[in-house]
Amino acid sequence: MVGDGYTIGEVLNQLKEEFEDITISKIRFLESEGLIYPDRTESGYRKFTDDDIDRLRFILTAQRDHYLPLKVIREQLERVDAGQPPAAGPPLPEPALGVDQQPGQRAAEIAAALEAAVSGGDGLLLEQQAAQVSLNLRDFCEATGLESGDVRALRDFGIIGERGDDPSGPFDGDDLLAARAARELLRLGLEPRHLRMYRQFVDREVALFEQLITPLLRQRNPEARRQATRQLDKVATLTGRMKRALLVRALRGYVHGA
Amino acid sequence: MVGDGYTIGEVLNQLKEEFEDITISKIRFLESEGLIYPDRTESGYRKFTDDDIDRLRFILTAQRDHYLPLKVIREQLERVDAGQPPAAGPPLPEPALGVDQQPGQRAAEIAAALEAAVSGGDGLLLEQQAAQVSLNLRDFCEATGLESGDVRALRDFGIIGERGDDPSGPFDGDDLLAARAARELLRLGLEPRHLRMYRQFVDREVALFEQLITPLLRQRNPEARRQATRQLDKVATLTGRMKRALLVRALRGYVHGA
DNA sequence: GACCGCAGTGTGTGCAGTACATCGCCCTCT
DNA sequence: AGAGGGCGATGTACTGCACACACTGCGGTC
Numbered sequence: 001m002v003g004d005g006y007t008i009g010e011v012l013n014q015l016k017e018e019f020e021d022i023t024i025s026k027i028r029f030l031e032s033e034g035l036i037y038p039d040r041t042e043s044g045y046r047k048f049t050d051d052d053i054d055r056l057r058f059i060l061t062a063q064r065d066h067y068l069p070l071k072v073i074r075e076q077l078e079r080v081d082a083g084q085p086p087a088a089g090p091p092l093p094e095p096a097l098g099v100d101q102q103p104g105q106r107a108a109e110i111a112a113a114l115e116a117a118v119s120g121g122d123g124l125l126l127e128q129q130a131a132q133v134s135l136n137l138r139d140f141c142e143a144t145g146l147e148s149g150d151v152r153a154l155r156d157f158g159i160i161g162e163r164g165d166d167p168s169g170p171f172d173g174d175d176l177l178a179a180r181a182a183r184e185l186l187r188l189g190l191e192p193r194h195l196r197m198y199r200q201f202v203d204r205e206v207a208l209f210e211q212l213i214t215p216l217l218r219q220r221n222p223e224a225r226r227q228a229t230r231q232l233d234k235v236a237t238l239t240g241r242m243k244r245a246l247l248v249r250a251l252r253g254y255v256h257g258a
Numbered sequence: 259m260v261g262d263g264y265t266i267g268e269v270l271n272q273l274k275e276e277f278e279d280i281t282i283s284k285i286r287f288l289e290s291e292g293l294i295y296p297d298r299t300e301s302g303y304r305k306f307t308d309d310d311i312d313r314l315r316f317i318l319t320a321q322r323d324h325y326l327p328l329k330v331i332r333e334q335l336e337r338v339d340a341g342q343p344p345a346a347g348p349p350l351p352e353p354a355l356g357v358d359q360q361p362g363q364r365a366a367e368i369a370a371a372l373e374a375a376v377s378g379g380d381g382l383l384l385e386q387q388a389a390q391v392s393l394n395l396r397d398f399c400e401a402t403g404l405e406s407g408d409v410r411a412l413r414d415f416g417i418i419g420e421r422g423d424d425p426s427g428p429f430d431g432d433d434l435l436a437a438r439a440a441r442e443l444l445r446l447g448l449e450p451r452h453l454r455m456y457r458q459f460v461d462r463e464v465a466l467f468e469q470l471i472t473p474l475l476r477q478r479n480p481e482a483r484r485q486a487t488r489q490l491d492k493v494a495t496l497t498g499r500m501k502r503a504l505l506v507r508a509l510r511g512y513v514h515g516a
Numbered sequence: 517g518a519c520c521g522c523a524g525t526g527t528g529t530g531c532a533g534t535a536c537a538t539c540g541c542c543c544t545c546t
Numbered sequence: 547a548g549a550g551g552g553c554g555a556t557g558t559a560c561t562g563c564a565c566a567c568a569c570t571g572c573g574g575t576c
Binding site for chain 2: 066067068069072076159172174175177178181182184185188189190193194195196197198199201202203204205206208209210212217225228229231232234235236238239240241242243244245246247248249250251252254255
Binding site for chain 2: 531532533534535540541542
């Protein structure tokens, strides 16, 4: 061996202390898979630099300690080679927001007003004016900033509109609030189909709440009806709080651990 | 099909929304590998409970988001079955620092303080001190006003404590918040078993959120980690808002109509 | 010129499933 | 009541990944 750089056998011996299960054939395999590309001598022998060895160390650690498949490791290395450490999912192009349109001005105002009324408080505000809002498809798109394709998708997954509704509306204030939140979620990388579980869950929750308050509604007495509303508000607030605590605990472990 | 329990096809459809690449043969394969063991009918059909589905969800998440091999997942499940928490080898948690507390009276104060900190805002407050709280069973009962029987029930239905935790604690601040809300709900006439669906839902929601932020957490860059936390906060806030709109619309129809 | 180390190729192995092929159960429609 | 059709169960074969092992041939050194 003429010049500088380690032979494959020397590399093997250096890494063997740290990684039990390294072999020559594994190193060769990693090269054949494009994870490393050591230089070669005239006669074809591999010539490893210290950087190559660090790279190998990274690969072996990722495998042994994080069980990452080579495909994933290769992607990480490629990103590092390209100069970027960021590894976020899809690029997520930001669609221009904040630029409100002329004609739908009205609808957007309504949306903002509703959001303001709802924010900061756990209550349900069942008696609110959200029910009075009624928008057709065009205005609804303008007020939410959604394409009509997205609106269709949200309807298909039960986020807006009623089962078997007319596909073109009308949409009420609750649809508006749901759709505005949904739009942000889509921008953060969620797919409409992911939102379906929220609808499913709400259906279950509604069934539960119904069980609780049907006795009250069965009496025609208007006072009982008002009490039912108060009861609903309370139980929704409490379940919301409880759910949030469960979520926080689960996520806290996830963000800080692992 | 006679009684309770889902068939393999029903399980498939439930999980398909969350996990693209699940198939019947994969579920069968996981059983043959001893990761799940659903019950059988007389005639040999598999009969899945909700717990079985949760277990599957855990397995599939571990594979997809953490690339864990089945062998490792099986070991984790076995530890959970045996009553020990996951215990992830080397990374042992820091023994809680700061916020020391005296038992008894103090506990209720902490609870009130936590509730005040959380109320009025949709955010998650992941960085908050709720994690530092640590109460034993007696103090926890005092702080929440629950009987130890209720505490047990809440634990059995996944509202407080971790899967396979020590039944007598310790309980953290999130448990406290969840339990205080749960106590009110029980007073309003709900049964502990009704609360189980909230836990199930949170598990699904966490799996969804994990999908979104694992790419960020995979880089051990602390800035990416902070961004992941912000992202989580955003997505939790938005889904919460959206869910509330869905709920309100559904309940409005119920209270006023029918 | 023997011999060790490295090169390349080919075949084998365990894991994590997929793809059939075949048979049995169960619900529905007539 | 009986006939289909759909779903479910099992078993075998086949695939892709991540290597391990064996064999043969060449380079360089003593």
